[in-house]
Amino acid sequence: MAFQDLLDQVGSLGRFQILQMIFILISNIIVAPHSLLENFTAAIPSHRCWVPILDNDTVSDNESGILSKEDLLRVSIPLDSNLRPDKCRRFVQPQWHLLHLNGTVSNVTETDIEPCVDGWVYDQSTSFTIVTEWNLVCESQSMDSVAKFSFLSGTLVGNILCGHLTDRWMSESARWLIVTNKLQRSLKELRKVAHINGMKSSGDILTIEVVRTTMKEELEASQTKSSLWDLFRTPILRKRMFLLSFVRFLTWISVLGLLVNLQHLRTNVFLLQCLFGIVSIPANLLGMVLLNRMGRRISQLLILSFFGVSILATEFVPQEMQIARLVLATLGGTFSFVAVGSTLVHANELLPTTIRATALGIIGIFGSIGSTLSPLCMILKTYFDYLPWIIYGVSPILGGLIVLLLPETKNKPLPDSVQDIEKERRISRQAKQKDTFIKVTQF
Structure with missing residues (x-):
């Protein structure tokens, strides 16, 4: 606890320590939100296959106008296992007979179904995202995870290559300077802390000899690099x-x-x-x-x-x-x-x-x-x-x-x-x- 004695003299929790924490907080405020942005920029809106009778203004199989949008959706998009419109498949041709079925059982086969070969239609209430821009849905949905992986890989590389820069949003640790036998620099940092914390008189009392005497045991142990x-x-x-x-x-x-x-x-x-x-x-x-x-x-x-x-x-x-x-x-x-x-x-x-x-x-x-x-x-x-x-x-x-x-x-x-x-x-x-x-x- 020798270093704690020195720290008590210059102020163990004062203006200096508060400023350091504020600097770290500002850095986190700037950096941390980038990791969360993809909850919005890569949001996956509700979607379904593009089908002509619903989404092409120039082509219409509903000229009589007697069928609702829900009816057209029923004959164009199959239901998934939860009995909801499938997000990744559509009927090759409209299945008009489904309008006359009261239950969910039909004679539709896999040969009547195809993937979304003409693209997708997205929920317009959701803002523009990279998912809607590049159609990262269905068989391409895993690319969304790959995009997040790429971003976080950059963070990993940055931690490895730029770690030495972290000591440049901050004062060097006086404790580390002492145990690495850099007493002059440690004394300078301790006096700086004392001055900012309003304990200038305590800082003036600190000398190399005081530091060396207080940290004698630690300095002897640090002789081995x-x-x-x-x-x-x-x-x-x-x-x-x-x-x-x-x-x-x-x-x-x-x-x-x-x-x-x-x-x-x-x-x-x-x-x-x-x-x-x-x-x-x-x-x-x-x-x-x-x-x-x-x-x-x-x-x-x-x-x-x-x-x-x-x-x-x-x-x-x-x-x-x-x-x-x-x-x-x-x-x-x-x-x-x-x-x-x-x-x-x-x-x-x-x-x-x-x-x-x-x-x-x-x-x-x-x-x-x-x-x-x-x-x-x-x-x-x-x-x-x-x-x-x-x-x-x-x-x-x-x-x-x-x-x-x-x-x-x-x-x-x-x-x-x-x-x-x-x-x-x-x-x-x-x-x-x-x-x-x-x-x-x-x-």
């Missing part, structure tokens, strides 16, 4: 990296699966998006309370489990129960925001300062891989309509169980070096051995 391979060389860090990366992958595949596929929930997308915006801030505050009250492991287990259950429940609730579906989808969005924040907090507290940025970058790449693959899951609807949502629902539940394999970090100091992680492991092992000894002695 950390590298990328340290994350995988030691068993405890290797385990943490694997588990954290897997949890991040499972979390983001579900978060993006929900957020970019709202239209597939068959609810009011505009209302749902507004509700998500309303609950986002309270949701993150709820996450902070849960993390501080229940600890990192149990709170994440509950958050991720509720997130997964909300997704599953939303999809399996009957479509007629629109209010229930809307409430469950909103809960899913709420827990998705909380899940993202809680996994980030836990990962930060489990990794040593000297190599934390690199480790978080690698974990972030796995999260980006999960978000990139997420839209492709929708292609699986061609095999089983509920399969993508089962994947989105089960993934966070599995992630919550994996979190239990990680250590608790509530009220524990942040590790500054790989040596701190190994020291923590030795202390834990000695405590277990001592506990075992006491039990055996009592017996």
